[in-house]
Amino acid sequence: MASGSTAARDQSQARALDVSGGPVRVAGTPFVHAGVTGTARERIPTVIIDEHGAMARAVAGRIATLIRERASAARPLVLGLATGSTPIGVYRELIRLHREDGVSFRHVITFNLDEYYPMRRDSIHSYHRFMWENLFSHVDIDPAHVHIPDGSLPRADVEAACAAYEQRIADVGGIDFQLLGIGKTGHIGFNEPGSGEQSHTRLVHLDSITRRDAAADFFGEENVPREAITMGIATIMGAREIAILATGEHKAGIVRRAVEGEIDRAVAATFLQRHPNTTFYVDDSAAADLTRVATPWLLDEVHWGDALMLRAVTWLAAKCGKAILKLTQQDYADNHLTSLVARHGSPGAVNGLVFNMLGAKIRGKSKLPRGLRTICFSPHPDDDVISMGGILRKFVENGNDMTVAYMTSGNIAVFDHDVRRYLDFLVRLDAERIGGGSSVRALADTVHAFLDRKQPGEVDIAEVQDIKRIIRESEAVSGIEVMGLSKAHARFLNLPFYQTGKVRKDPIGPADVAIVAQLLREIQPDLIFVAGDLSDPHGTHRMCKEAIDRAVAEVYTGAQAAARPEIWLYRGAWQEWPVTEATVLVPLSQEELTLKIQAIFKHQSQKDSAPFPGQDEREFWQRVEQRNKTTARQLDQLGLAEYFAMEAYVIA
Structure with missing residues (x-):
């Protein structure tokens, strides 16, 4: 179990969250954030936990609770799992809970969301390998209970395999807890823009933005597969409980779209608004565009500290297209900011304070x-x-x-062609000025031989890593x-x-x-x-x-x-x-x-x-x-x- 200090820290960082028992706020109930109390515009309950370790502990703790509950009832827990960088913290915490707290995965059944196609299981890019390296190899799960879409199948067999995947989920009674991330297009799994709400496990074409996001892992967009096998929206929506995670500023826009926007096939995550038990877990950066964070004065009465006043007035100036010192009483009234003027007596007083606050930041x-x-x-x-x-x-x-x-x-x-260029320089210098030593030539031969046979994304040999x-x-x-x-x-x-x-x-x-x-x-x-x-x-x-x-x-x-x-x-x-x-x-x-x-x-x-x-x-x-x-x-x-x-x- 977490130490007293860790538990206290987690509770202070998890807004509206019972760490041991999962989310307690439902859509439409009051929330508290940054001193603001009001009614959320959020159509999916959203929990902000800025410290990533606390977020991982919260979600992993919920999974551990479900594992124990099912074990006491002699029933297996069925987990839907995601890949990528976001859930790694959750998996590391689950491994810790297994090793230190005795959480057993013997009666856990897992189904992964997706896999690239085509993709060999032993490829460094495969989600099969990812899951075994980051979770399954470190816990006591029965390999027969692990299910991951097979990206190595012949194309003619994929449709039948997808149908069989759906049937296996149904045979075990459906998914109890589904873990999700969210892509920049709002995709969940590989359900790209245009995916239907009734879609099931299938082969899909990947969106160009998704492929560009994956380019770093594959050392170039040209190496990213163009297709993938993924659970469908209906498959995901069939889970009894869903946790979706997002971290970083680059996810802020899509988080707001998914949580506050209308349901739209162009943004698959918006379908989660119809799910009865979904919770979004986000850090402060990913939450930055939510109304309660970005413009809380539009929701309810706020406590006007200096930081919030500065944000509000600069927002108002940008919205009105005016310099700060030119903002008027009407500008404040039209944008729900009359309480700020009342606090300081006049628009001029507020304008002057904020103008001076900004000016004081400038340091030549x-x-x-x-x-x-x-x-x-x-x-x-x-x-x-x-x-x-x-x-x-x-x-x-x-x-x-x-x-x-x-x-x-x-x-x-560093590109491989840069390595070849520098090696060519060394070989020429050695031959013309240093004396044609064999060590330089031997190094060049080793490196060129490796680069000639290197596969996209393959880990470089030590010599190449050192040169880079x-x-x-x-x-x-x-x-x-x-x-x-x-x-x-x-x-x-x-x-x-x-x-x-x-x-x-x-x-x-x-x-x-x-x-x-x-x-x-x-x-x-x-x-x-x-x-x-x-x-x-x-x-x-x-x-x-x-x-x-x-x-x-x-x-x-x-x-x-x-x-x-x-x-x-x-x-x-x-x-x-x-x-x-x-x-x-x-x-x-x-x-x-x-x-x-x-x-x-x-x-x-x-x-x-x-x-x-x-x-x-x-x-x-x-x-x-x-x-x-x-x-x-x-x-x-x-x-x-x-x-x-x-x-x-x-x-x-």
């Missing part, structure tokens, strides 16, 4: 720290210049003692040299969790934390920069932050607590902090933005066509230019000073 070089020992933790070997190249240069100019700590090698994000790591490290040094730093300012931590050679990484472990803790003890920083971007499609940013958080907690305890460094969070290549959330807004001149882009250019292996671009096909420098200019433009539209570009940070 003269207002930034000087003479501090500083560590910039960069998850990949380019996040430093992509995300905070502007402030990095200003910190250097202000005489701060800078260390840039690259937490992972980033070697999976060195490519990224040399680019990183070149990038910070543009900022006025040198090789001596770079540390390559090469954390063990990343060293799988695959997109999916190991959990953060004691060895990762120890490496970060050792650096903190050595440098004794006054300030550290940490990637707070949770939309990283491969989760590396999130995991690196976990390693830093655990290391900080370990190092700065007891007598050392007073030496804890100030922590500034930056965002990665996918999003920027909103001006309302940012603590510090750092303006950049045209020359400074150009310098930042030049540093990004040094990462040549990521230029032109990055291996993992996410959903945005633009190059990283293009995203940075647009993002930094947009942040500055937002302040200009709100009536503040007009800057060329701007970076945003949150002081944790």
Whole structure:
């Protein structure tokens, strides 16, 4: 069982949730979030649990409760299971419950949602392999009780196999608890836009967005299968209880659409609104667009703290297309914000307060720290210049003692053709200048032989991984040299969790934390920069932050607590902090933005066509230019000073 402190923490983080017994709120009943009480617009009960470990414990705890209840009644529990990164935490918690609390899976029967087609069972991409590696091999489940669609069947046999899959579900009495994730198109399983509510297990064509999302796992969209076998909407809706999980900012829009929008075949998850016992579990980032979070004043009376006032007034200014200081009483009245004016006496008073709050966030070089020992933790070997190249240069100019700590090698994000190009250079250099040593030629022969037979997504041999790591490290040094730093300012931590050679990484472990803790003890920083971007499609940013958080907690305890460094969070290549959330807004001149882009250019292996671009096909420098200019433009539209570009940070 969870310790008292863990249970208390989970209960505080699970809003409207009984961790041991599952969700207790049903649609239409009052909720409490961020000091707001009202009636939800949410058509699916939605629980916000920001700490991912707590979310995993909540859902796994519900499954464990059902397992025990069924075991006491001498009946098996039938689980519907999902794959992907989101449910991995749940599976790890179930493994822990099995090992430490004796939860037995001997009488559990499972049915997986889907599988790519065609797909061999032993492929590193197969969901069959995924489930055995991430759950089944670690618990006492009977292999005969495991059911996963077979992607290796001849096409002529698929239809009959799908019908048999449905029949097996019916034979065991249906699914008791179905675990789901949600795709960016709102798909559940592989029920893509256009899927019918009466659909059952079948072979489907994958949507282009779904295939693009999977491209990282397959090392290129061209390697992603175009079809899959999936349970249908009717199959999923037949489950007695459903839990659907979503994490990260990139899921916020589709979560709101699924929870608050009309039922629509174009968004399969909206059909869950008709299910009598479905609960959405989301973190704060995935919940960001829900009305109760984004604009709670539209629902009911709110408590007007400074943070909520800032959000409301900037929202109103954008909605009305006005500068903050030009907002009128009528603007507030037309948008359910008269209580805010009443609190402060007049629109002018509110406008002035918010205008000054935003202005106080802006810090040019003269207002930034000087003479501090500083560590910039960069998850990949380019996040430093992509995300905070502007402030990095200003910190250097202000005489701060800078260390840039690259937490992972980033070697999976290097194309094989770059390896061949660098090898060709080495062979030529060796032959023409060094003396034609056999070791270089032998290395080249080994690498070329492997690359010639390599299958898409296959894990690289050690030699190739090392070459790709060195490519990224040399680019990183070149990038910070543009900022006025040198090789001596770079540390390559090469954390063990990343060293799988695959997109999916190991959990953060004691060895990762120890490496970060050792650096903190050595440098004794006054300030550290940490990637707070949770939309990283491969989760590396999130995991690196976990390693830093655990290391900080370990190092700065007891007598050392007073030496804890100030922590500034930056965002990665996918999003920027909103001006309302940012603590510090750092303006950049045209020359400074150009310098930042030049540093990004040094990462040549990521230029032109990055291996993992996410959903945005633009190059990283293009995203940075647009993002930094947009942040500055937002302040200009709100009536503040007009800057060329701007970076945003949150002081944790």
